[in-house]
Amino acid sequence: MKLNRKDVEHVALLSRLELSETELDKYTGQLDAILEYIDVLNQVDTSAVEPMAHVLDIRNVMRADEVQPSLPREAALQNAPDAEDGFFKVPKIVE
Amino acid sequence: MDLFRLKAHELQQKLFRREVSAVEITQSVLARADKVDSTIQSFITRTPEAALAQAKRVDEKLARGEAVSPLAGIPGALKDNMCTKGVKTTCASKILANFVPPYDATITEKLAAADAVIVGKANLDEFAMGSSTENSGFFVTRNPWDTDRVPGGSSGGSGAAVAAGEAIWSLGSDTGGSIRLPAAYCGVVGLKPTYGRVSRYGLVAYASSLDQIGPFARDVRDCALVLGAISGHDRRDSTSINAPVPDYTAKLESGVKGLKIGLPREYFVAGMQPEVEAAIRRSIDELVAMGAELVEVSMPHTQYALATYYLIATAEASSNLGRYDGVGFGHRGEGSDIVSMYKRSRAEGFGPEVQRRIMLGTYALSSGYYDAYYLKALKVRTLIKQDFDRAFGQVDVLIAPIAPTTAFKIGEKVEDPLAMYLVDVCTIPSNLAGVPALSLPCGFADGLPIGMQIIGPHLSEATLLQVAYTFEQAHDYHKQLAAIREVD
Amino acid sequence: MKFETVIGLEVHTELKTASKIFCGCTTEFGGDQNTHVCPVCLGLPGVLPVLNEKVLEFAIRTGLALNCKISHYSKFDRKNYYYPDLPKNFQTSQYDLPICEGGYLDIEVGGETKRIGITRVHMEEDAGKLVHSGTISNSEYALVDYNRTGVPLLEIVSEPDIRTPEEAKAYLEKIKSILSYIDVSDCKMEEGSLRCDANISLRPVGQEQFGTKAEIKNVNSFKAVQRALEYEQERQEEVLSEGGRIIQETRTWDDSRGVTLSMRNKEQAQDYRYFPEPDLVPIVVDSEQIEAIRRSLPELPDARKARIMKEQGLSAYDAEVITATRPMADYFDALIAAGAEAKAAANWLMGEVSKLLNACSLDIRSCPVPPANLAEMIALIEKGTISGKIAKTVFEAMWNEGKTAPVIVKEQGLVQMSDEGELGNIVEAVIAANPQSVADFNAGKEKAVGFLVGQIMRQTKGRANPELVNRLLKEKLTGK
Ligand SMILES: [Mg+2]
Numbered sequence A: 001m002k003l004n005r006k007d008v009e010h011v012a013l014l015s016r017l018e019l020s021e022t023e024l025d026k027y028t029g030q031l032d033a034i035l036e037y038i039d040v041l042n043q044v045d046t047s048a049v050e051p052m053a054h055v056l057d058i059r060n061v062m063r064a065d066e067v068q069p070s071l072p073r074e075a076a077l078q079n080a081p082d083a084e085d086g087f088f089k090v091p092k093i094v095e
Numbered sequence B: 001m002d003l004f005r006l007k008a009h010e011l012q013q014k015l016f017r018r019e020v021s022a023v024e025i026t027q028s029v030l031a032r033a034d035k036v037d038s039t040i041q042s043f044i045t046r047t048p049e050a051a052l053a054q055a056k057r058v059d060e061k062l063a064r065g066e067a068v069s070p071l072a073g074i075p076g077a078l079k080d081n082m083c084t085k086g087v088k089t090t091c092a093s094k095i096l097a098n099f100v101p102p103y104d105a106t107i108t109e110k111l112a113a114a115d116a117v118i119v120g121k122a123n124l125d126e127f128a129m130g131s132s133t134e135n136s137g138f139f140v141t142r143n144p145w146d147t148d149r150v151p152g153g154s155s156g157g158s159g160a161a162v163a164a165g166e167a168i169w170s171l172g173s174d175t176g177g178s179i180r181l182p183a184a185y186c187g188v189v190g191l192k193p194t195y196g197r198v199s200r201y202g203l204v205a206y207a208s209s210l211d212q213i214g215p216f217a218r219d220v221r222d223c224a225l226v227l228g229a230i231s232g233h234d235r236r237d238s239t240s241i242n243a244p245v246p247d248y249t250a251k252l253e254s255g256v257k258g259l260k261i262g263l264p265r266e267y268f269v270a271g272m273q274p275e276v277e278a279a280i281r282r283s284i285d286e287l288v289a290m291g292a293e294l295v296e297v298s299m300p301h302t303q304y305a306l307a308t309y310y311l312i313a314t315a316e317a318s319s320n321l322g323r324y325d326g327v328g329f330g331h332r333g334e335g336s337d338i339v340s341m342y343k344r345s346r347a348e349g350f351g352p353e354v355q356r357r358i359m360l361g362t363y364a365l366s367s368g369y370y371d372a373y374y375l376k377a378l379k380v381r382t383l384i385k386q387d388f389d390r391a392f393g394q395v396d397v398l399i400a401p402i403a404p405t406t407a408f409k410i411g412e413k414v415e416d417p418l419a420m421y422l423v424d425v426c427t428i429p430s431n432l433a434g435v436p437a438l439s440l441p442c443g444f445a446d447g448l449p450i451g452m453q454i455i456g457p458h459l460s461e462a463t464l465l466q467v468a469y470t471f472e473q474a475h476d477y478h479k480q481l482a483a484i485r486e487v488d
Numbered sequence C: 001m002k003f004e005t006v007i008g009l010e011v012h013t014e015l016k017t018a019s020k021i022f023c024g025c026t027t028e029f030g031g032d033q034n035t036h037v038c039p040v041c042l043g044l045p046g047v048l049p050v051l052n053e054k055v056l057e058f059a060i061r062t063g064l065a066l067n068c069k070i071s072h073y074s075k076f077d078r079k080n081y082y083y084p085d086l087p088k089n090f091q092t093s094q095y096d097l098p099i100c101e102g103g104y105l106d107i108e109v110g111g112e113t114k115r116i117g118i119t120r121v122h123m124e125e126d127a128g129k130l131v132h133s134g135t136i137s138n139s140e141y142a143l144v145d146y147n148r149t150g151v152p153l154l155e156i157v158s159e160p161d162i163r164t165p166e167e168a169k170a171y172l173e174k175i176k177s178i179l180s181y182i183d184v185s186d187c188k189m190e191e192g193s194l195r196c197d198a199n200i201s202l203r204p205v206g207q208e209q210f211g212t213k214a215e216i217k218n219v220n221s222f223k224a225v226q227r228a229l230e231y232e233q234e235r236q237e238e239v240l241s242e243g244g245r246i247i248q249e250t251r252t253w254d255d256s257r258g259v260t261l262s263m264r265n266k267e268q269a270q271d272y273r274y275f276p277e278p279d280l281v282p283i284v285v286d287s288e289q290i291e292a293i294r295r296s297l298p299e300l301p302d303a304r305k306a307r308i309m310k311e312q313g314l315s316a317y318d319a320e321v322i323t324a325t326r327p328m329a330d331y332f333d334a335l336i337a338a339g340a341e342a343k344a345a346a347n348w349l350m351g352e353v354s355k356l357l358n359a360c361s362l363d364i365r366s367c368p369v370p371p372a373n374l375a376e377m378i379a380l381i382e383k384g385t386i387s388g389k390i391a392k393t394v395f396e397a398m399w400n401e402g403k404t405a406p407v408i409v410k411e412q413g414l415v416q417m418s419d420e421g422e423l424g425n426i427v428e429a430v431i432a433a434n435p436q437s438v439a440d441f442n443a444g445k446e447k448a449v450g451f452l453v454g455q456i457m458r459q460t461k462g463r464a465n466p467e468l469v470n471r472l473l474k475e476k477l478t479g480k
């Protein structure tokens, strides 16, 4: 086993996904199979290899510090599931 | 005459000669979609009024004698993960079912500047995650050549629309093969450009370091025209290449004499459908007969590409898709506090494949696993890129299959994610290396199209198109549309 | 057991660029909620960031001013966590390759100079603002304003070199001073443009290994930082002395109750999953660029302080206060240039000028009395034209009426009375009118002199030359 039910539970919490018991079982099996497959990477000796996060050698892309128009507030809020007084509204935040 | 059956460059000739109007062309394409879309289901959103209004503007421009671009008045479709101001952009996800962007993607702006006509937003696997368009949160798109089969994915709607005559051209996005696979399965031309050639601004991200927008077209010349219209540097995309855009049609007729074609043996995987392998090998023989030189090359890390891809793509996706949380936009589920609202919104809004990939990517980045999974994948990515660098030191282009088989049956692989992932084994390496790759029809097996892949070094799109054009002109795969059993 | 306190500070400062770090929205403070936002800073699907070049320049300026090494190769990373003030649910920040590393600054505490190491300085984006209905614990919902989202921040992380809450405060004051000198931040704590998180742990004196630390968040002023650390120091000492263990946790400072409170629950499942930001490209800075920025740096507080001590002969304390902010030091320099005597200039700046600025909530840059006018007034004191006491009245009038000192002195007849004959008459009259005080004086009560001086000052409306009054009184009382 590459990962177990508890791992999936933890990852689901980190990912903010609510899973049913059945889903938890299903995903555990599937993710385990995928990780099993991914194990082939351990055949590759990468001890002397640099990781590559960017495929192109582009550097120093920047913009001038100039103010551009912002969105009208109606447009900013147009897709909001809930809004009040020009604010986005969300359920209470429990720490 | 069925105008919807013609190619963009043919329609353009007729338009410039004033034999037809842009409105007539658009009407023909819209009528075709009216007829076939209930069967094929290419579109999530259709925009006939806006399309006709745009066509009318083009006709007015032409009447005034104004110069217009080659795509002016030619109807096309956008994959529904490209932002269109004021028009729903859903990514085929319930979580964005009602999302209306307040801004346009760069390609949307460029197409508007080119006076192109947009007839709608095409279906896809939810958030471009899939190889069959069965993962759409709304409905499955069908392959016009056999409606029991998938059109490929994730840009299945874009591929099917062009093959079915519902659009003359279209745009898809390709993260691991999502343009090339549907192009192959639907028997049209599809091109994934060099990473950075087409701006990603306004393309809803799946995996940022791999995503690239590219064209679907009925033939190679059309593919070159659309590529020319959407390419170019964009200051809003930091990863955009700052290099001039050539006329991609200029070299089409230059032939293949003296070109070195590489045959990467690792791409001919075990379990390939024999007709597919035979078609590719036959095509290579033909290119050699036309004057190309064949060189066998080895790309030893090809077998690790799929695993590498599923770590990098899902890791990036897990972060990119964090924003769908029910706060600023998109679906919100019930929840008395913020965390339960987040969890409910995302569980209800995302389909199983998206959830699976988010969790896989989260796992790959999580504390204790980062080095073993994500970092390891970045290192293997280096080796895969080096395989390409070495190969392109020897040859001008590589020729390979797009997929091991022709289009598979709807439902065949939905329960087995890994089997579905294996469909992309030949297309994924070029995304990891950022190189351009083209899918070209090169034969049929049991009435289903077969796609040949032509891969080149960075910014070699013109060469890929040149090779593809040379091959295409010796065949007539591009001369017919799919006959749709239910309607044609 | 005796304990030693170990403190490390993380300072977040908003940079005073015109536009945000990754988009063109204004960084202006205030503004109606959600009006300084665009698709990019709202994190809408499909958007991409592009780095503001000024942010990089400010980061390098700061790094150089804090004696850091500037990285030739740097990059951005994503810090992933879910919170509604973060539209993308990740913060674009820097993780393993920050722009600046390995610096230090010197602080002055109890007359001694101490060097505090700077681990790193990195660039990142600010989050939005949450408005809770009621208090955070009993609110039914929260409202979100994304105007601050994407405002550029520098995070300055110190080494665990700080040993007392007082040092922590001095460190923060020095950071603020340096940032204002190099003009990269407004450092307004009340607007949230300077914020501080503090890590604090205790260990038995002599022990090498660090104890378990607590992180204190939500501290909104320098004074509060000191108080929070003092509280936490005491709390931890108590726990340890009773044989207890410190739990590694985040604690929040409750300013009204003066206590730190555990936020332990929030720590559960916190795993930021940092990885390189694929939408931003690496930053490569060469030595030439770094040197050009170094050359453009102004004289920094330490150098300026040393120069003022040397050139003007001020004490270390005075020089420290005068050079705490660049506008204050500039004002001082202008006073000297206008001919004011250094010690008097320093006293006036630290005294009346600061007092009135505070009372009016003004910055010295908007001081209504120009340095030349103040220097002119100081000269009148020197010459004996007005007394130091009267000068305060004159200064207030200058402040309120915008006139020069000579004009006010003339208009209000405030010239100091230094005529021995004239003053002598008044002194004699006062002595005659207060026989009881004279008797007290003769009985050895020195205090009685003060009363008589007061009477004389009242009669002269404060204009009497105080030294002369004292001398004449003594002479006449003792008959010498
Ligand atoms: Mg930070």
Ligand SMILES: [Zn+2]
Binding pocket: C020, C023, C024, C025, C036, C037, C038, C039, C040, C041, C042, C150
């Ligand atoms: Zn913005």
